[in-house]
Amino acid sequence: TPATLERYKQDYTETQCYLLTRRETEIPNGTILMVESKDGTTKPWMIWWKEEIEASGYNRYVVLRMTHLLTWRDADKITHEQWGYFSGPGTSTISDTIKSSTGEAVYAENNNLHQFVTSYTKHLNRDVYFEVSYKDTTNGYVVTETDVNSTPGVMYVTVDPSYIRDKSAEDGKTDSAADFWLSGGGK
Numbered sequence: 001t002p003a004t005l006e007r008y009k010q011d012y013t014e015t016q017c018y019l020l021t022r023r024e025t026e027i028p029n030g031t032i033l034m035v036e037s038k039d040g041t042t043k044p045w046m047i048w049w050k051e052e053i054e055a056s057g058y059n060r061y062v063v064l065r066m067t068h069l070l071t072w073r074d075a076d077k078i079t080h081e082q083w084g085y086f087s088g089p090g091t092s093t094i095s096d097t098i099k100s101s102t103g104e105a106v107y108a109e110n111n112n113l114h115q116f117v118t119s120y121t122k123h124l125n126r127d128v129y130f131e132v133s134y135k136d137t138t139n140g141y142v143v144t145e146t147d148v149n150s151t152p153g154v155m156y157v158t159v160d161p162s163y164i165r166d167k168s169a170e171d172g173k174t175d176s177a178a179d180f181w182l183s184g185g186g187k
Contacts, residue, residue, distance in 0.1 A: 005035060005045075008062065015085075019045070019061040027061060030119035030153030032083050044083040046119055049151060064117060072130035074123050084118035084157075086132060113158050114141060120148055120155045129165055140164045 003025070008016040019035075021027070031047045044066035051060045066083035073079050118124075128143045141159040148155050 003035075005037075005063070015065055016048075017045070017063050017065070018051075019047070019063045021059045021061070023057065023059055025059060027059075028153050029151055030155075032066060032119055033063075046083070046085070046117070046154070048117075048154060066118075068116070068132050068134075070116070070118070070130055070132065072124070072128050074128065078123075080121070080123045082118055082121060082124075084116040086114070086116040088114050113144075114161065115156065115158045118155050118157065120153050124155065124157065129162060131164065138164060 003019055003021045006018040006020060007014075008018055019027075019033075027033075027047050027050075029047055029049055033045050033047070034042050035045050036042050045063040046066055048062045048064045051062060053060055064085050066085055068084055068086045069081055070084045070086075071079065071081050124143060124146065126143050126146065129140060130143075131138050131140050133139075140162040142162045143157055144160050145158040146155055147157075150156060
């Protein structure tokens, strides 16, 4: 389907863009599209919401560039992967955009917390642990709150930093050093 990405208001960072499509092309909120840019790289973009402009000859969607591929395991130990826009404390990109929207998105997050926006999934709930990696740094997080009501098809997730967890016990593997102390220290 032919489409074009256009700059969203004054956003030169390409965090948000408008996706313009033909009128007959309907894309649900929360859909993540892999879009090839002018330089040939492919980036994930999520349909955040559709702006209703009756007089135009095209659909105009507000899209959000996904920044991290998040990986976690659910209670049944099934691994899930999903793209998300991850932001740390003190950033206001999400709230500024939502406050200036046309009322489709009404989420108001605490600007002092870590959060991310992603498409809705039933596998991401409170107390889910996941890791975010960037270059040589990995940080652990635990989900503390989710909002699936503000924008249909989109999930707003608040997380708290957590220590990196040892996943070997989850996989049924044991560490011989840990076994040494768990078995009484060699007595």
